[in-house]
Amino acid sequence: MNKNKVLFCFMLAMILLIVTACGEASSTDEQPEETATEESTEGTEVDSNGDEEEVTEEATSSTYEVWVADQGTNEIHIIDSATHEIIETIDFNDVGDKPHMLVFDDEGDYAYVANMGSGTVSVIRAEDREVLTTLETGEGAHAAIPSPDGERVLVANVPARSLSDISVDKENEEFVVERELDLSAVEALQNEEEFPNQNPICLAFTADGKKAYVTLGGGGLVVVDVDELDVIQSFGKSQVGAHGCGTILSPDGKYMFANSGSTELAEYYVFDTETDELIFTGETGGIDAHGVRITKDGKHLWMVNRITDDAAIIDVETFEVVDTVNFVGDAPDLVTFSPDGLLFYVTLRGPEPATGTHDMAGETPGVSIIDVETKTKIDLIELTGDPHGIDLRILNK
Template identity: 75%
Template sequence: MKGSKLLISLSIAMLLMLLAACGNEPTVSEETPQEEVQEEVAVENEGEAEEETEPVAEDTELGFEVWVADQGSNEIHIIDGETQEIIETIDFNDVGDKPHMLVFDEHGEYAYVANMGSGSVSVIRAEDREVLTTLETGEGAHAAIPSPDGERVLVANVPAQTVTEIVIDKENEEFSVNREIALDQVDALLDEEEFPNQRPICLAYTADGGKAYVTLGGGGLVVIDVESMEVIQSFGKSQVGAHGCGTILSPDGKHMFANSGSTELAEYYVFDTETDELIFTAPTGGLDAHGVAFTPDQQHLWMVNRVTDDAAIIDVTSLEIVDRVEFVGDAPDLLVFSPDGKFAFITLRGPEPATGTHDMSGETPGVSVIDVESKTKVNLIELESDPHAIDLRILK
């Protein structure tokens, strides 16, 4: 009897152990492996999470306009960035003669147009295309460049050999001529060997707007302290060649690029903006270096050569030329990039240049469109006479 009770107890114990073991095993059929079930559950959970948190897709493409000044016909043409067609033209015949440079302010609200023939600067409100005012600044107003803080414009007046300041009051849309520096009266620039003339050509500011680097027509470059309107550093023609218009600040603000160009010369220069020292000089590989622009990814600087019709591509880190565009169009002048970096828009001079110191004529006046990836010309937007200025406005 005792043996029977022991046997029954052992049987019950074994049954309980089996039931416990079965309860710990996952209920997965033999036809569906465990790994597949786990994967299916993970996919279902992931799908639910995506359904709950999936963001609304945003259109990252920016609409933009390209503004071009034809100084031969006294017109400002506005080109739709997407269609690459002229959508509007501003007649400048009763505004200023030979609109040479056109530059937008930091927000694309106002365009500052230097009229070289009439020695004046016109201010255009971009939204409605209205010319708000035209101010006399000096003979041969060549480049009117707004400061990064939007408080002033410095104007390079070439034959007048002056740099004029325009003060900006955006709140009241008032613009007034203020101070002026006469470069031909600066003692540091009176050496005729190093400074054949003191004609300012193009300029660019340091990141804080405190200094302006200005190239000189006969060769050389000066650094102006904007607050005091005094020359604080100068370089003669033995260091910086003539006719430079490639002044542009590096994206990180540490370097100022400049260039020089003629039918026999094309060099570019790099300055340390903290010390104002010239730290790098190199040939562009072409002739008559002129317009410059950084790619939107801020990795490269394009610099066009007017005589050889090409462009050097400079690495912003090494400062060296790393690539070229073999042909950008006949007699290229200035350039801008589309916001997405796909296209470069480059003005091409006409057969009868309205301004200039040496042969820079071309046979196809207009705007050349370059595919940046393939580095090939893909379109020509034809214009009438002698296009020069170009800038880009992003549509908000």
């Protein structure tokens, strides 16, 4: 073979090697780019501004519902937890007047709605939103609270000065008013200076359901033996202030918290549930204490103040105020936490309160949403009337 042929073959071989190498490099460079593109778009969506937002199963599916009683429009609003939009409204105009407080039983099967304007209690089957019955209890039915075992409901009837006892037969869906306690006739409450009136306001059961702590409108609190439906302990207004609605049991069942509120007062109280003794009295740091709930971890009690629009955070072991939420919304009333403990829902009163004993009007009726970690208001679900009662129904238990 001559030199020209050798040189030609060598150059041809080099060209083939270069072409092959370039092709492989091009293929190798393009493949990671496609993979990266696929991975970057998986689990994201583009919002209206063109920004990508992470999408999770929790964010796209509802795990609970928020139920709100609007006593200004005679409606029960059901809010989806994923979108925070109203998904259904139950018209109460032909059911009960001024639905005031709404409370689920522990299983979330039934919502008990106290209708303050009509002196009745309505029972709603949560699954299909059907109002099963409406029972006459007493004038100014304010709070209907189910017992821990779900077998009875105690109702505080404010101007009637009575407690109604409703028996519950879940299997047959029968609800019957069986007994009544006339607080105006209780001998221990006849001191007019300590008990200006015997109007029951709010109540909570002990863990075993055998006792209930009931606040009184003019000031004071009574402990009721539920089996006997009789007062076994009483505290006058010199110990417990007026207009309290913050009754709640500590997670371990050892203590009962209560509060009182007015245009000048915001106190809270702690009772030993074994001895029924008042063991602590404190001030929230705001004005007009009202709605309360305990955090998911059981360490803190959040208590809103209606006039100062804030919330005190109370340590459930030391009973001291350890922090504050500076702003929860205008004229906050009743409250609840999301099941994961990340959000705090607060009803905000309207400009024309349908019920109340003193100035508690707000300019933005609705449900305020607070981020628990940052303690800041992050959203508002706007309503039109006078929202008051609020509770959660957990789905897919």
